[in-house]
Amino acid sequence: MxxxxxxxxxxxxxxxxxxxxxxxxxxxxxxxxxxxxxxxxxxxxxxxxxxxxxxxxxxxxxxxxxxxxxxxxxxxxxxxxxxxxxxxxxxxxxxxxxxxxxxxxxxxxxxxxxxxxxxxxxxxxxxxxxxxxxxxxxxxxxxxxxxxxxxxxxxxxxxxxxxxxRPILPPEKFQISTSGDAILVINPHPKKGGRLIAEIARLIPHRSFLIVGGWANTQQDQEVIGVEQALEKLPNVQREAHVDDMRTVFSRAHCLLMPCVVAEAYGRTAAEALIAGIPVVASDQGALPETVGDGGIIVGIDAPVARWIEQLENLFNDSDFYRTLSQRAIATSQQDVRQATYIQQQLLDHAKYLSGK
The missing domain is CATH 3.40.50.11930 (Rossmann fold)
Known part of the structure; x- marks a missing residue:
């Protein structure tokens, strides 16, 4: 057995x-x-x-x-x-x-x-x-x-x-052939920068925002409710539930926005977006600079909202810059330490030690 x-x-x-x-x-x-x-x-x-x-x-x-x-x-x-x-x-x-x-x-x-x-x-x-x-x-x-x-x-x-x-991220689960024109947000919880996300979306009504998912166990939280109500008022925001296949949202995204206000332990969504060639605009909290690497833009969490908007607009207005950043995103995702085979071998080595083999 x-x-x-x-x-x-x-x-x-x-x-x-x-x-x-x-x-x-x-x-x-x-x-x-x-x-x-x-x-x-x-x-x-x-x-x-x-x-x-x-x-x-x-x-x-x-x-x-x-x-x-x-x-x-x-x-x-x-x-x-x-x-x-x-x-x-x-x-x-x-x-x-x-x-x-x-x-x-x-x-x-x-x-x-x-x-x-x-x-x-x-x-x-x-x-x-x-x-x-x-x-x-x-x-x-x-x-x-x-x-x-x-x-x-x-x-x-x-x-x-x-x-x-690092988490095992099989490339075939995230790679896409075409991208869209939306600014993608996964989980607009206040800890993930929900209030800033709503403010950015309000100030650039000419940009489309695709906001997906959220923690079900926080739906009754008053801060969460406040963010959701602010997003609901904005005509340029499309709000959708959690999805299992990230390709369905990456194919509609131009970039990923992650203005987290707490220190992220990794930033899984950012790593997934890099595989898809989706540039990431993220805060400097926790492991996000490490995870995003050369595949995006890091903004100080205390920076004014205008700084966030400037970086997002650059991704739409400068096609050469966007193309370069997209290529860097893919290259970052292909680092040896992020590959499934490398990670799986790490797990196997620990398993052999723990089971005395």
Whole structure:
């Protein structure tokens, strides 16, 4: 029988919650399955009242993590979340190793550190837990993160070695043959620069904006509502729901706008856009300058809105500049460390170490 890998997601999972962490977790476990492992995911139940009630009832009569569903080729075990119950699931599945996708969840981290099971901690957060500085003697862990920016944050609290393993982005999922004329925005949440996005769109009514997706679990947030109401008033804004196939929006985009106001751990959408040859105009927060590289324009988050508009207009008015930046975007996406084969080998090397091979 093939060995098992259990991936731990510290919040909801696909299809109920779709974000960079969840997609990365799915792609990682599916890769291990392709390599002959059996894969499973443990996650919180969907963040709704009835889902939590259903999970609590199931836990009472069938035990923790008794609700399951299938995503692609792996089983997903959900619970209303009690990190102590992870021991039950680990003992049940007996995996060769764990992959814990980390996003600021100290109670979960504390439990896994205490268990000291062979674990790849894959860090997706700009805030690194101080628990990583107090690891048990002879621990059975390895560490990875999505960017050099996060690696530097980690090294401030721990002396443990850590690899930069970028998300697996198969080029065929993002490459396009033609592009459009819209300024594309993915998720206009206030943390992603939603208010600035609305202001830019208001000030350049002659440009079309295609604004896609958003975090479903924040729809009742008053700041989110305020941004959405501001966007709704603008005739040059087309608002659409989340899409699974990014080519459907990249083919309509002239550039990608990412004025994030918080430090991004990687900036997955930017990396995807580069593959499509879509130039990125992004803020200087977190790993965005590193991810965008030569494939776009970085603007200081404190720069006036006029600076953002100037850079966007240059991409429309200077065709030679746009063509050069598009070519640089593709070249940046083709760096060795961003290639799927390179990233997959990194994962395999860690898997062999953790499973004692």
């Amino acid at each position: 093939s060995e098992k890998v259990l991936s731990i997601v510290p919040r909801g999972y696909l299809p109920a919650l779709t974000g960079g962490l969840e997609i990365c977790a799915m792609e990682t476990i599916e890769f291990f399955i392709e390599q002959g492992y059996q894969g499973a995911v443990a996650a919180k139940c969907p963040p709704t009242f009835w889902a939590t009630v259903k999970s609590r009832i199931a836990r009472r009569f069938k035990g923790p993590f008794s609700l399951t569903h299938k995503v692609k080729n792996h089983q997903v075990y959900t619970d209303f979340w009690h990190p102590n119950a992870l021991s039950v699931l680990i003992n049940k599945l007996n995996p060769a190793f764990l992959v814990c996708h980390v996003s600021m969840c100290d109670d979960l981290l504390q439990k896994l550190i205490d268990i000291n099971y062979p674990t790849l901690f894959y860090i997706h957060s700009r805030e690194i837990s101080p628990l990583f500085g107090t690891l048990p003697h002879n621990h059975r862990f390895v560490f990875a993160c999505e960017s050099s920016f996060i690696k530097a944050q980690f090294q401030q609290v721990s002396n443990a070695p850590i690899d930069v393993i």
